[in-house]
Amino acid sequence: MKNITKIIKILGVVVVLLFFVTVSFAAVQASLASEEPSENRDTSRTGKYSRFFDEKTRWCDALVITCNDFRFTSATQEFVNERLGLKGNCDYLSIPGSIRNLLDSNTRDIVLKNFGISMRLHHVKRLIIIGHQDCSIGYGGSTNFSEPADEYTTICADLKKARRLLRLRFPHLKVYLYYGTVFFKDHQHIYNFKQIL
Amino acid sequence: MGKNRGITCFTLVLCLIIFAGCAMNKSNLPDLLVDNQQIITTVNDATLRSDCDTLFITCIDYRFAAANQDFVNETLKLKDNYDHISIPGSICNLVNPETQDLVFSKFASSVNLHLINRVVVISHKDCGAYGGSVSFGSELCEYETICNDLKKARALLIEKYPPLEVTLFLESLQQDGDTTKVHFEKIP
Numbered sequence: 001m002k003n004i005t006k007i008i009k010i011l012g013v014v015v016v017l018l019f020f021v022t023v024s025f026a027a028v029q030a031s032l033a034s035e036e037p038s039e040n041r042d043t044s045r046t047g048k049y050s051r052f053f054d055e056k057t058r059w060c061d062a063l064v065i066t067c068n069d070f071r072f073t074s075a076t077q078e079f080v081n082e083r084l085g086l087k088g089n090c091d092y093l094s095i096p097g098s099i100r101n102l103l104d105s106n107t108r109d110i111v112l113k114n115f116g117i118s119m120r121l122h123h124v125k126r127l128i129i130i131g132h133q134d135c136s137i138g139y140g141g142s143t144n145f146s147e148p149a150d151e152y153t154t155i156c157a158d159l160k161k162a163r164r165l166l167r168l169r170f171p172h173l174k175v176y177l178y179y180g181t182v183f184f185k186d187h188q189h190i191y192n193f194k195q196i197l
Numbered sequence: 198m199g200k201n202r203g204i205t206c207f208t209l210v211l212c213l214i215i216f217a218g219c220a221m222n223k224s225n226l227p228d229l230l231v232d233n234q235q236i237i238t239t240v241n242d243a244t245l246r247s248d249c250d251t252l253f254i255t256c257i258d259y260r261f262a263a264a265n266q267d268f269v270n271e272t273l274k275l276k277d278n279y280d281h282i283s284i285p286g287s288i289c290n291l292v293n294p295e296t297q298d299l300v301f302s303k304f305a306s307s308v309n310l311h312l313i314n315r316v317v318v319i320s321h322k323d324c325g326a327y328g329g330s331v332s333f334g335s336e337l338c339e340y341e342t343i344c345n346d347l348k349k350a351r352a353l354l355i356e357k358y359p360p361l362e363v364t365l366f367l368e369s370l371q372q373d374g375d376t377t378k379v380h381f382e383k384i385p
Contacts, residue, residue: 009203014206068307078236083231091259117285122325137306188239195232195233
């Protein structure tokens, strides 16, 4: 009788564990269901690029994903080139709305395919995602939010969501998030890039 | 006793999951610890713009990224006056009928929002989106294909937005002694 109780308890633990594993696996599958390329496409791609790999000896370090907004282009370039020290060593992906495209189910496929090209062809190891204040294309601008803190929280939440998605899909990558702000004072534009942990 | 064993099993499995998760992170690069970076630019009131009039379309390739930025800032003198869209293959996805609508919708958001009247498109040789130089067979074939795609993209853009002025460039890497230079060629 004592043994049976033991076995039942152990079985209970195993069932609970299996339940958790199944649920988490299902969640991952569901979130990535639309992103998995078919096997046929994959083999044709490997064939297409096989000779491309033979010729290259040097790869790049990072993929930078940023928004195309003209107010931030120069500052972002300086930040990436000088402050992060990635000049000539990073793929520079600049799309309207930055990471918003990854969270939108309509554009997710093409964005992940773009990331995939960078991963496969240039072997990047780091991802740097830069969101910014007053993003008109992604979020309808600052006027869409009641206060700056609200905007900051929303964009940070989106950045973190994107990081989770990318970590599931490319677990070997290091993902860094930055949030850019700008204000105008005494004939100067002061940009600040804050790291989101 | 049974309760203890259950807890032990649970802890063991949890440890296994955690260690497996940590082992998945194979990257051994040092962490980037750069936070709160301030960049200050002085603004000339005479040239201060509230809007930009150029859309700059390039490929994401790391070998050309820095050269593209110098080219548009210094040579074309468009600093702070352009929206920079950078996607793999530059206009490769625009010419491809499958992804054309989506790419156009992204361009449209920029064109409509910022009153763009000029587009600068830069493609480059040995582009990964086309499968690299080797997939063309010959240099001439690669040149012709990319030029044709560029011209097709220009026709598509002008068809959709007639007042746009579209300038095309093709860039290639040229070995000069030990240094590699990026050469820009204007496509008529």
